[in-house]
Amino acid sequence: MTRQSITLIGGGLVGALLAQLLAKRGFAVEVFEKRPDPRVAGFIGGRSINLALAERGLQALRTAGLADDVLQRAVMMRGRMVHPLNGTPGLQRYGVDDSEVIWSVSRGGLNTLLLDAAEAAGVTFHFGQSLADADIDQRRITLVDEKGVERHHDAPILVGADGAGSALRAAMNDHTPLGIRVEPLGHAYKELEIPPATGATRFAIEPNALHIWPRGGYMCIALPNTEGSFTVTLFLPAHGPHPSFDTLPDSAAAATFFREEFPDLLPQIPRFAEDYDGHPVGALSTLYLDRWHIDDRALLIGDAAHAIVPFHGQGMNCGFEDTVVLADLLAESGNGTRDAFAEFQRIRQPNANAIAAMALENYIEMRDSVADPHYLAKRELGARLAERAPNHFMARYRMVTFTHLPYAYVFERGRAQDMLLEQLLRGSTSANDVQLDAAISTLEATLPPLPKLRHG
Template identity: 75%
Template sequence: MAQAPRITLIGGGLVGALLARQLAQRRFAVEVFEKRPDPRRAGFLGGRSINLALAERGLQALRTAGLADEVLLRAVMMRGRMVHAHGGASGLQRYGVDDSEVIWSVSRGALNMLLLDAAEASGVRFHFGQSLLDADFEQRRIRLADEAGTVREHDAGLLIGADGAGSALRATMNAYAPLGERIEPLGHGYKELEIPAAGALPPELVRQAGGEGRFALEPHALHIWPRGGYMCIALPNAEGSFTVTLFLPAAGAHPSFATLPDTAAARAFFATDFPDLLPLIPRFDADYAEHPVGTLSTLYLDRWHLDGRALLVGDAAHAIVPFHGQGMNCGFEDTVTLAQLLAAAPGDSASVFAEFQRIRQPNADAIAAMALENYVEMRDSVADPHYLAKRALGAKLAERIPGHYMARYRLVTFTHLPYAYALERGHRQDALLEALLHGAPDVEAIDLDAAARLFQSTLEPLPELRHG
């Protein structure tokens, strides 16, 4: 490793901090420049999702960094989707077959601070309050400015951008040599609200909502209020609260954020469309007024790197919408792949960066597509009888022929198989399920032996499934 280049990371968020840890563990000298202040001293700055869904891919990356157990101590298990129908009835749709297949709600701020501590303990040097101004890619130098406007220069060595969807390094690279950037807005936005811990609510209300202990709702679930075209979700936090996110069209026909201009209009909308949820948000008016509407887009790039000089990873290269809970997990997978490639060929960054994009870009494109599809499923399909019939048939086949059928969600969430494989396999499985249900819409009327033979004769066996 004596010949290993120095590495400069732009961005000390989740992916940047974990990548820094991975590289430092492989004896690279790593410095990180982050535009925000150190959250361990200044407090974590909001503006993005308060909590995130951690799944097997992200957990595996944390395992390679020796951090998984510590993270899980701070996480809340979610067994499945708790679907809240408009009439108030609710039911759990499990993500996996049992409690070995769950996802975890983690605090973005707490996880970021844990990763920063871990990276520093591995020898990484962090510089906070440092915004990237520009880069001289020929000389491998960058210019940065602190909050007071003081400008400094830095010899970058290898330059890696992990600075998120609004990446300053991506903008600088794109100005130097166009990357083929395409940003596709979803046309929907989001606003975050909060259900406090149960102690802050009337006990009778908590009982009616099915809460337990510190939690006003069932704690071990991701809650969804699907309303066809829009929805609310709620994720549990370790201290007992829930982060609620309203997803709505940005404009157009009612309801949209454009047609809910103030708290009075928003409260009336919730009273009609989410009557069981509204009483659980005592600070509704303040939350709605104070929290901005976030935007949702998918980022595509033709090129993620400038030969061997600069590379983009995580959201800086492939930001996606959040509806599969895989953005962080995908970025964490990036860190493992890149660290392994650099460790194997530390003196050939051009080949490493090209190979990194070759491996990861098809998978980033696949999860971007699946995240968009999952939005439709979450807001429209989870209460649809045909969707439920297809899900029930899939569950029967998964039990009968586990070597030939696994639901796409499980392939994505609980295995390490490539996202691109999960997308392709999922489409082929779905076509067979649709054909079976078209011939017999009642799941109980389907000949499961014949259905199993159809899958076994049409699809090759699943690869060896690698759980953590």
């Protein structure tokens, strides 16, 4: 029996995991990746913002049999360590205890592990092969290597996992308009580094946390790496009045800004000038498509279909969740690819739109609300309700990060819960102002119980 062939464009995180899952389900999978093999050439980044691995991504890795291997290379993060401009840093836990944590993982290291696993499952990779053209009608693609040499490849089933700048998306859109909409955030980022500490501690600051320096309209974050360093990311308006990347054109201007706004962080970055002047300013946008596929011929997945801003740490997790849904649908469909592609979009598009919205909201929360007294009161009241009435209340962040509840459900439930918290607090900045038994009665009368299945 001839195995059904699937061609993937893109061998990054989502492409490599999808390839392995499809191969394990009996498909013959070939992957074309424009970059050289990172296991040979070293990792060449696209975006290199550290990745936050949460339950949805972990569940996909469990399906692939890779979760334990990945966690051995990850650093646990219990919560946000908030660094106010004046005051003592404080930890805001993500979950109720150490059973609810997220993990900082290296993009390059994870990509290497996924490529090895996919090859072991029988996937064929072709590196240094850029998609030059896709003839959707003839189900045939043209690829060009780094020397400009063309090759053609028959691709009866074509899946694009080639990221936010997807070449396959452009080719599909030329054939059939996909309703592409790109919404720039207006803010951009630049990466810096806190090096490992000398001595036994390895880490210069608390290792088991995602550090945030919230400053209202902008912020810095720092995520730990296994070898003891931290990847620091500065988020600022891209253009406009101070502070913006326009007004901080070089490390001298930026260092003055850091001395004023991040005085405890600057001394931790000894290569500040080299990092700031040497690293590019990265753009941040949200991508929406009306159509993710062209009948049974071509489909987009992950960032190629729904790139989001990184402020909920869910881009990779959402993409990994995509791979399990698609692999299952294709395995169940026999040769009915059209139905599988349509069902994939039907299931995943509302969830992609929901996490895109929540990621945008989380940027405001991270850079501003985490230091706001009313927000902290809502957070405290929510924690008390979750403890006393766990079947009716769970913080939205916990639902996103530690459960498999659909993002679309979480978005709507989170809005309803937030309206209830606002109603209970009535503008107060203290959870102690709310009579808890009465609040629980209101909660149980207002909102239905949460779905039973929550954790993986």
